[in-house]
Amino acid sequence: MALKAVRKDVHFDDIETRPINSRRLYQEGKLHHIVKNAYKRAPSVREMMDKAKAKPSNISTIKSLEKLPITRKTDLIELQKSKPPYGGFLTVKPQKIERIFISPGPIYEPLHSSKIKWFAQSFWAAGFRKGDIVLNTFTYHLSPAGTLFHEALRHCGATVVVTGTGNTEIQIQTMRDLKVNGFVGTPSFLMTLIKKAEEMGLNFRNDFALERAWFTGEMLSPSVRKTLEEDYGIDTRQAYAVTEPGGAIAYECARKSGLHLMDDYIVEIVDPVTGKQLKPGEVGEIVVTPIHNKAWGLIRFGTGDLSSLITEKCLCGRTSYRLSGILGRTGDAVKVRGMFVVARQADEVIMSSDTVSRYQLAVNRTDQRDELTLKAELKDETTDRTKLANDLNEKFQSVCRVKIDKIEFLKPGTLPEKYQKISDERKWD
Numbered sequence: 257m258a259l260k261a262v263r264k265d266v267h268f269d270d271i272e273t274r275p276i277n278s279r280r281l282y283q284e285g286k287l288h289h290i291v292k293n294a295y296k297r298a299p300s301v302r303e304m305m306d307k308a309k310a311k312p313s314n315i316s317t318i319k320s321l322e323k324l325p326i327t328r329k330t331d332l333i334e335l336q337k338s339k340p341p342y343g344g345f346l347t348v349k350p351q352k353i354e355r356i357f358i359s360p361g362p363i364y365e366p367l368h369s370s371k372i373k374w375f376a377q378s379f380w381a382a383g384f385r386k387g388d389i390v391l392n393t394f395t396y397h398l399s400p401a402g403t404l405f406h407e408a409l410r411h412c413g414a415t416v417v418v419t420g421t422g423n424t425e426i427q428i429q430t431m432r433d434l435k436v437n438g439f440v441g442t443p444s445f446l447m448t449l450i451k452k453a454e455e456m457g458l459n460f461r462n463d464f465a466l467e468r469a470w471f472t473g474e475m476l477s478p479s480v481r482k483t484l485e486e487d488y489g490i491d492t493r494q495a496y497a498v499t500e501p502g503g504a505i506a507y508e509c510a511r512k513s514g515l516h517l518m519d520d521y522i523v524e525i526v527d528p529v530t531g532k533q534l535k536p537g538e539v540g541e542i543v544v545t546p547i548h549n550k551a552w553g554l555i556r557f558g559t560g561d562l563s564s565l566i567t568e569k570c571l572c573g574r575t576s577y578r579l580s581g582i583l584g585r586t587g588d589a590v591k592v593r594g595m596f597v598v599a600r601q602a603d604e605v606i607m608s609s610d611t612v613s614r615y616q617l618a619v620n621r622t623d624q625r626d627e628l629t630l631k632a633e634l635k636d637e638t639t640d641r642t643k644l645a646n647d648l649n650e651k652f653q654s655v656c657r658v659k660i661d662k663i664e665f666l667k668p669g670t671l672p673e674k675y676q677k678i679s680d681e682r683k684w685d
């Protein structure tokens with residue numbers, strides 16, 4: 257069945273379609289300013305930069321950020337304990353702080369400006385407009401999510417129903433009574449609402465007016481997306497948001513092929529160990545520097561999430577680079593000959609052939625070289641192994657950027673019941 261209402265994918269403003277170079281210059285101009293300001297006012301930033309022997313004048317390009325170390329959530333928690341309450345990252349006078357958010361840790365995040373429109377691009381791309389009635393099921397207290405999404409929806413002209421989390425039955429009644437046509441929350445909560453409504457004897461497609469849903473905070477699996485779009489006619493969009501640097505970093509357009517980066521953050525994909533920036537297509541950690549929050553001197557925040565950059569222009573006309581998706585956490589990745597291999601990408605290649613039932617990738621080291629072996633259990637013993645091996649090799653190299661050295665086909669049940677999909681068996685002496 258078709259989607260109920262897909263809005264024409266017009267752009268939020270001309271910033272979205274500006275040439276790549278002009279975006280880079282805009283961001284670098286802002287970066288230079290925030291680094292200078294943070295060095296002057298935020299003691300932790302000054303300490304970190306002095307230690308790295310970097311002066312504000314040295315940090316004026318995206319590439320130059322490599323000179324600075326990455327700050328992670330654990331560092332923030334420790335620093336806020338030793339330098340309460342903001343860990344030495346506050347860059348304005350305390351009386352200028354407009355709001356304070358609290359995220360798990362706890363981490364106190366000061367916000368300076370009350371005009372929050374950073375997420376508006378994302379909601380606009382998802383089709384939220386004036387006249388829409390939108391259920392915002394993110395929490396309105398402590399963490400920034402509810403409030404920030406609320407303001408961004410208002411910026412697109414939509415009317416927001418302030419429901420927050422939980423209260424399933426009230427949410428369902430509200431959706432029906434107010435003819436809610438937009439949903440903001442997690443995919444699993446929307447599925448819970450739909451299932452509950454059906455248990456109550458309602459027909460979700462006919463008795464409700466829901467047309468579009470915007471998700472973050474949780475992965476939208478292809479099967480849930482298919483159910484929502486095809487069975488319930490709801491147009492779905494995902495965004496990638498991280499609390500600590502305060503923002504929705506990337507969002508989907510109507511093409512749904514990767515997540516466009518917001519202009520208000522500098523996003524690097526780096527090797528989590530060395531902090532060096534990686535090439536487009538290479539998998540690494542997402543590192544974020546917000547360039548819009550005047551109160552918060554956070555520079556190079558390491559999210560611990562893995563992705564890769566797509567630099568080709570999107571067919572929607574937006575010129576921003578895209579994240580290929582969230583591929584896992586840094587702890588789940590295994591580095592093979594300089595490239596991070598993650599189970600989600602390997603799955604995409606190996607399981608898509610529909611001939612393999614289970615597999616394991618083993619990494620060994622022979623003569624100072626990493627060796628990658630694929631052990632695959634075949635569904636059907638009569639499969640043409642040579643052809644399958646060639647196909648797998650070719651696809652694996654194009655998606656994961658590293659070549660499989662050896663492929664072993666196994667009988668079903670050869671791999672143990674519990675095993676790691678990517679097994680690092682290297683011995684380092």
Ligand SMILES: [Zn+2]
Pocket residue numbers: 509510511516570571572573574
């Ligand atoms: Zn696009």
